[in-house]
Amino acid sequence: RKEVEQDPGPFNVPEGATVAFNCTYSNSASQSFFWYRQDCRKEPKLLMSVYSSGNEDGRFTAQLNRASQYISLLIRDSKLSDSATYLCVVNPGTASKLTFGTGTRLQVTL
Amino acid sequence: DAGVIQSPRHEVTEMGQEVTLRCKPISGHDYLFWYRQTMMRGLELLIYFNNNVPIDDSGMPEDRFSAKMPNASFSTLKIQPSEPRDSAVYFCASTLGLRMGYTFGSGTRLTVV
Numbered sequence: 001r002k003e004v005e006q007d008p009g010p011f012n013v014p015e016g017a018t019v020a021f022n023c024t025y026s027n028s029a030s031q032s033f034f035w036y037r038q039d040c041r042k043e044p045k046l047l048m049s050v051y052s053s054g055n056e057d058g059r060f061t062a063q064l065n066r067a068s069q070y071i072s073l074l075i076r077d078s079k080l081s082d083s084a085t086y087l088c089v090v091n092p093g094t095a096s097k098l099t100f101g102t103g104t105r106l107q108v109t110l
Numbered sequence: 111d112a113g114v115i116q117s118p119r120h121e122v123t124e125m126g127q128e129v130t131l132r133c134k135p136i137s138g139h140d141y142l143f144w145y146r147q148t149m150m151r152g153l154e155l156l157i158y159f160n161n162n163v164p165i166d167d168s169g170m171p172e173d174r175f176s177a178k179m180p181n182a183s184f185s186t187l188k189i190q191p192s193e194p195r196d197s198a199v200y201f202c203a204s205t206l207g208l209r210m211g212y213t214f215g216s217g218t219r220l221t222v223v
Contacts, residue, residue, distance in 0.1 A: 034211045043201055043214035044153070087153070091209065097143070097166070098212060102152040 001026050004090050004101040012107045017078050021104045023088030024070045031096075033064055035073050036087040038103065044087055047073075078108045114215035116202050122221045128190040131218045133202030134183055143212060144177055144187050145201040153201075159185065192222045 006023045013019045025033075033050035048055065050062040050071050061074040071090075075082055088101035115134040123129055135142045143158040157167040162179045170177070174193070179185040189196055199219050203212035 032209055036211070041219075043217050045214070046211040049211065089211070096208060097155065097158060098208075100153045 003027065003092065003099045004088055006088050006101040006104045008102060008104060010105040010107050012109060013078055015078055015080060015108055015110055017108075018074065018076045019078055019106060020072055020074045021086055021088075021106075022070050022072050023101055023104075024068075025088075025090045025099075026069070027090070027092045028066075028069060030069075030090045030092050032091040033062075033071050034089040034098070035060075035062055035071075036089055036100070038085045038087060040084075044100075047086070075106075078106075080108050080110070082106060083108045114202055114204050114213050116200075116215035116218050118218060119216065120219045120221075122223065123192055125193055125222055126191040127222075128188065129192045129196075129220060129222075131187040131200050131202075131220070133185045133187070133215060135185070135202070135204030136213055137183065139204035139206050139213075140182075141205045141208065141212075142179060142185050143203040143205075144185070145203065145214075146198045147201060147217075148198045156187070189220075192220075194222045197221050 004025050035047040036044040037047045038044040048057050050064050054063045059076045063072045085103040085105045087103045090099045117132045140161050144156040147153045156169045157177045159179045177187045199217045201214050201217045203214045205212045
């Protein structure tokens with residue numbers, strides 16, 4: 001089983017739609033979690049950290065489910081500019097490097 | 111802060127030539143990472159340093175690849191000799207401690223012909 005698994009997509013959604021991505025991780029001792037966004041031919045950029053209580057940043061909501069070992073990202077009112085690849089990132093432990101998923105591609109259309 | 115700075119942005123070289131990629135991490139960050147990204151394999155960690163010391167180089171594909179960090183503000187990734195299969199985007203990233211997210215540089219797009 002991969003350490004971090006994501007559905008590669010693509011998810012094709014119309015502008016204004018709500019879309020959600022899930023990501024599962026294998027190490028139950030994982031400490032911290034992040035969502036990164038990567039635009040075509042650009043570097044990955046930190047979108048948001050994922051906290052145990054869940055957190056929201058504008059149209060974006062991240063959730064963590066430790067029991068089922070998955071994190072999710074919800075995007076409301078999708079914009080064309082949200083089109084990108086979203087990378088799920090997990091820190092397996094306090095002294096460990098981050099593990100990156102392969103990404104989920106989102107395409108928002110008119 | 112200028113962020114993580116990589117150079118060159120693009121590099122086209124002939125097979126067999128030596129290639130050197132450069133990275134300046136964010137000042138104060140104590141970890142530096144070198145990644146390679148291709149369509150086929152996604153983002154792969156090659157090597158990372160803590161306080162200028164290499165910690166894990168298990169991702170370095172073979173002896174043709176080497177990395178150094180002579181001081182806290184500079185690192186290089188060298189490929190000698192280069193091969194067409196080394197064509198990829200190479201990212202450098204840095205962070206303070208291992209609990210935080212990483213900041214990536216803009217990458218070097220390497221093409222070996």
